[in-house]
Amino acid sequence: MEKRDRVSFDFSGEVAVVTGAASGIGKEVARQLVAAGATVYVNDLDPARVGAVAAELGDNAIAAAGDVTVLSTATSIVEAAKAKFGKLDILVNSAGIADEMVPTLEQDLDRWQRVVDVSLRGSYLMSREAGRLMTAARSGKIINFASIAGVVGLPGRNAYSAAKAGIVMMTKTMAAEWGGLGVRVNAIAPGYIETPMVDDLMSRGRITDEMVHSRTPLRRFGEPSEIAKPVLFLCSSAASYVTGACLSVDGGWAAFGGIALPVAE
Ligand SMILES: NC(=O)c1ccc[n+]([C@@H]2O[C@H](COP(=O)([O-])OP(=O)(O)OC[C@H]3O[C@@H](n4cnc5c(N)ncnc54)[C@H](O)[C@@H]3O)[C@@H](O)[C@H]2O)c1
Structure with missing residues (x-):
């Protein structure tokens, strides 16, 4: 049972898994969870990158490479967490890849499938296996990564948008199924955040500073820490x-x- 009477952002004694944690948002979420006292399984594809991040984060980070x-x-x-700690408190599904940002009629089918699989199948498999342990324990928090692309239509982002919209509904489905079993499931829909994923789209000319600044009411990109903090909020008793x-x-x-944001004086 989560504490309801007071707010705590102390995650001491909690065990977390963060996927896609060798880069960008996932890495920052792992860093903030460790700083807040949690033990974190650091997952990403490449064992060398995972090992380096785990070493950087210190003794409370455990390397857990693998394709989600x-x-x-x-x-x-999940078995490793169960064997070592007897539980899993937090799962953050941050692993994801961007699509090519090409029109639907030109989309490569293999790439479309991979984009959907990493986000949607990966988050589903991780959540399902974590959910077995969490529901049995009547306790757990899962955070999935949607996107603005999952709530409004973005030209050239067919696979990514479909995957992220799927994440929103998968989150609601699991929340509805597992609420009575003590497990909360939520999603975050980031805008444009300064990470290697966005750097790559910018280097290929698909996004520019001007496009983002002129279309975002706060007139700037977000930083990974500005996503990690809401993740910790959703995982907390708050x-x-x-x-x-x-x-x-x-x-x-x-x-x-609207058509254009008002001019900022
Ligand atoms: N950066 C943004 O502007 C933004 C906006 C909206 C949503 N998101 C979402 O936030 C999440 C994190 O994005 P980011 O910007 O930090 O991206 P990133 O590219 O910096 O990091 C994503 C990580 O996921 C890993 N990954 C890819 N496929 C994997 C797999 N099959 N198994 C395990 N790991 C895998 C990558 O190796 C990479 O390290 C993603 O789900 C992304 O779609 C990002």
Whole structure:
């Protein structure tokens, strides 16, 4: 049972898994969870990068490399947490890849499938296997990564948008199924955040500073720490009555539906 009477951002004694944690948002979430006292399984594809991040984060970080689209990655990480700590308190599904940002009619089918698989299948497998342990324990928090692309239509982002919209509904489904079993499941929908994923889109000319600044009410990109903090909020007792939500953390991007933002004086 989560503490309801007072707010605590102390995660001492809690065990977490963060996927996609060798880079960007996932790495910052892992760093903030360790700083707040949690023990964190650091997952990403490449064992060398995972080992380096785990070493950087210190003794409370455990390397757990693997592809989240493969079932054995989920089962082995959850089994390891169960064997070593007897529990898993937090799962953050941050692993994801961007699509090519090409029109639907030109989209490569293999790439479309991979984008959907990493986000949607990966989050499903990780959540399902973590959910077995969490529901049995009547305790747990899961955070999935949606996107502004999952709540409004973005040209050229067919696979990514479909995957992220799927994440929103998968989050609600699991929240509805597991709420009575003590497990809260929420999603975050970031806007444009300064990470290697966005750097790559910018280096290929798909996004520019001007495009983002002129379309975002807060007139800037977000930083990974500005996503990690809401993740910790959703995992904390401050959010003990929040489940099935998709929290926009996008500088107002999805709230704006006009033609042009007012000129900032
Ligand atoms: N950066 C943004 O602006 C933004 C906006 C909206 C949503 N998101 C979402 O936030 C999450 C994190 O994005 P980011 O910007 O930090 O990206 P990133 O590219 O910096 O990090 C993603 C990490 O996921 C890992 N990964 C990819 N496929 C994997 C797999 N099969 N198994 C395990 N790990 C895998 C990558 O190796 C990488 O280290 C993603 O789900 C992304 O879609 C990001």
